[in-house]
Amino acid sequence: MASVSSGGDAPQRRRGGRERKRGSAGVVARPFVQPTRPHAPIDLASEDAIERIHTASLQVLSETGINVLHDGARAIMKKAGADVTADDTRVRFDPDMILEHVAKVPRQFVLHARNPDHNVLIGGDRMAFCLMASAPNASCMDRGRRSGNQDDYRNFLKLAQHHPIIHLLGGYPVEPVDIHASIRHLDCISDYITLTDKAFNVYSLGKERIADAIEMTRIAHGISMDDLRRQPSVFTIINTNSPLQLDIPMMQGIIDMSSMGQPVVITPFTLSGAMAPVTIPGALVLQNAEALAGLAFSQMVNPGAPAMYGGFTSNVDMKSGAPAFGTPEYMKAQYVGGQLARRYNVPYRTSNVCAANTVDAQAAYESVFSLWGAVNSGGHMLKHGAGWMEGGLCCSYEKVILDIDLLQMVSEFCTPLNFDDDELGVDAIADVGPGGHFFGTPHTQARYKDAFYAPIISDWRNFETWHEAGEPTAMQKANAVWKQRLAEYERPALDSGIAEELREFVERRKQEGGVPTDF
């Protein structure tokens, strides 16, 4: 296991020095540090309620069962003792068998980046933040909203690389539809590896793509396939087809990734009132049944392979059917989802999401609800950490910057206070005395530069000064910042031999025609 794993659950020291460096444009450069949750996750539901969900979801798995569309997966399940009927996709699972397999999921694991300084621990009290993933559209204030394309795709990767608070690439920030689907993954993963040096996601969209992604990851890390098998370095999201269906590409994804020892994040998309019961407890029963089935299957494929419990339960607007995010119901599902993941000792994935169409107060409050929900529920991996808009249909440049500021604030909140005598300042208080002030005192002078978090976005000028400056909104501030940050981007170092091997692989695979697109 690499350096980060040695930290275990203990507080992680800031690497790259305690001091923050100031960048060329006055931007404070931060070290790459995973926030450590400073308190136990909140238990919202009683132990009894968690057991009721647990029991109900096992009942769903044993009585109703799940449709498994992948023949090979059903064969593996049958071998593991599941109740598989010939000529039928329906599979039913004995509760004990499910629990026996889920118990094999590792409690935590290290996700390796090609730059080992960017390895992250998934589990314990550590959090890891991902860039937004899978938006069909990109937007900025200057050019409005457009279909995903390679130019925006690359810009978002650069912003993710430039900001150490983004620990992982959770998928394509936008889908670059200007690249043909047969070779898109080759260009996208190549960009992951050359424009960034952080760990990344591969989509479970057919075995060929996964095979290519695994080989490209192996090349990037400069290791053998055997080594890669022991070193989680690329992860995939497994979305169930709720209710109660596991489709072919997703099951293939588990088979290919788990057998290679790479993490699978089992994430039912159980929208309460649509694909799941209209009650949050009911939606959680369905979420839990599907998550347990996926987790158990990953261990049937390869016992001990890393896996995560993904929670994505939210509600819909019952008048329009529109999905909602960052709602009170979303938060409740986040909290109870975290309790369920802890029930099984499986790392928990959650998300920073909203349904807003512009980076206004709604975008902020829905995102911040989901963000504190993630912290308080014990989330280990935060998907869609920066950029998410419109229920996932758009990645916004301004929202990327806003969210980076929010994530940095969460990280600052997680930094422990120091209660040493000097910090308690009894002597400083005595020196200043009643009616004095602390500006300019030695106690303040020694600390003021790093005393407080310096926000990217917040405008703390008084009204008159702000008015004279043209009354800029947070969104306008973010618009100026992303351009500056993009201009400051520096491509990370990459061994020339690795770069060449990667280039050759991509070229060869393109010449071979890439992958089939009729999955």
Added chain:
Amino acid sequence: MASVSSGGDAPQRRRGGRERKRGSAGVVARPFVQPTRPHAPIDLASEDAIERIHTASLQVLSETGINVLHDGARAIMKKAGADVTADDTRVRFDPDMILEHVAKVPRQFVLHARNPDHNVLIGGDRMAFCLMASAPNASCMDRGRRSGNQDDYRNFLKLAQHHPIIHLLGGYPVEPVDIHASIRHLDCISDYITLTDKAFNVYSLGKERIADAIEMTRIAHGISMDDLRRQPSVFTIINTNSPLQLDIPMMQGIIDMSSMGQPVVITPFTLSGAMAPVTIPGALVLQNAEALAGLAFSQMVNPGAPAMYGGFTSNVDMKSGAPAFGTPEYMKAQYVGGQLARRYNVPYRTSNVCAANTVDAQAAYESVFSLWGAVNSGGHMLKHGAGWMEGGLCCSYEKVILDIDLLQMVSEFCTPLNFDDDELGVDAIADVGPGGHFFGTPHTQARYKDAFYAPIISDWRNFETWHEAGEPTAMQKANAVWKQRLAEYERPALDSGIAEELREFVERRKQEGGVPTDF
């Protein structure tokens, strides 16, 4: 004690029926319910750290002491055993003496409104939300920003009365400077009583104002002065003059209010880096010293009188000196402040605040940070719950509505989930089966109307529909809503005898010239 007190710490039932009624304009009318925190407050600091702050603040009180500018207050302190020097304002306090007095503060109390349905419990796991208070300016999108005036003052009271999620009036939402200061309190308190039927705040700005407020409260409740003494019905905020000064009006406020059994909320305004040490632990030491001094003094005046521990520690921008709110440092101070209040078994007051100049993403994220900080830190009274902008310099109509939506979402989050079999929905999941959907099923039909919180502001339409509607922001939506809500306002019933007595009192006091304004 009135009806609400019987609830104690037990979950409060929704009064006015479980069903939500729909108003004339399709607005869902909510019952007047205090949210019950659904989990224990979060302990951010270790027990040892809390004891270190505790010990350090007692050391400040005993060694450095506090300047007490009020002669009568010093006399009371001297009688209680404090170290008062003749011809000097400095007072030092023995730690045991402080703790002995603080131990007499009631753990919880009921704050009575003239409408007993609007009584609130302060303490336990219950929360009470106040309208914003004390802004010198008001603003709306239509007319921009202007000095506080009676018209805006009354409109804000009407919005507070109209929304059951606003439990208390925490002070004048804007200062109506178009009323002469000598009689302003008479008009303002008269408006409190006639335009609303909720409990309210009086400013500690001289004994005459407090005497008038107490008499007007007595009239409004239709009770004797002796009864009022046993029935907390009007509260005051005591801001220390940090560092370490207690000024004359504030000490007079404690003397007058505590002797009448009315609650005092001791709130040091300890801005870290300005009036308090640049470290958050140091600012908390100062906050705690000042809060303990004020709390102890209230008990010297009247043992057992209701009082609260107010936390308002935040940080400043060290470049400009501008105060900041809703920052990571603000949240840390909120959390640890709550632990300190629990250390002394005193109810805790905190706030919903931001430094933004417009109702944009910044206003939302700073407010939501402080809002979840309030919930998680164990806050009992949330001051400035709705409307606060610009670090307190402005009350915004649009922000009032946005915050009301946020408070309602917090309240919805606090509503317990129901884990009964029907709600877990195993049968419904079996009925729908793999690949089906839950729209239109009997399980959904029976529940969909009240299943989820219906937000005031959030726009969940898809991008295209929202674009065709002119791309409204959350602030624009709020602008339309406050006008509608103001139009729907209904004046609460008031006994004609009480109304007449109140009118006569105000008239007489105006004829007498009101109060001196040279305090």
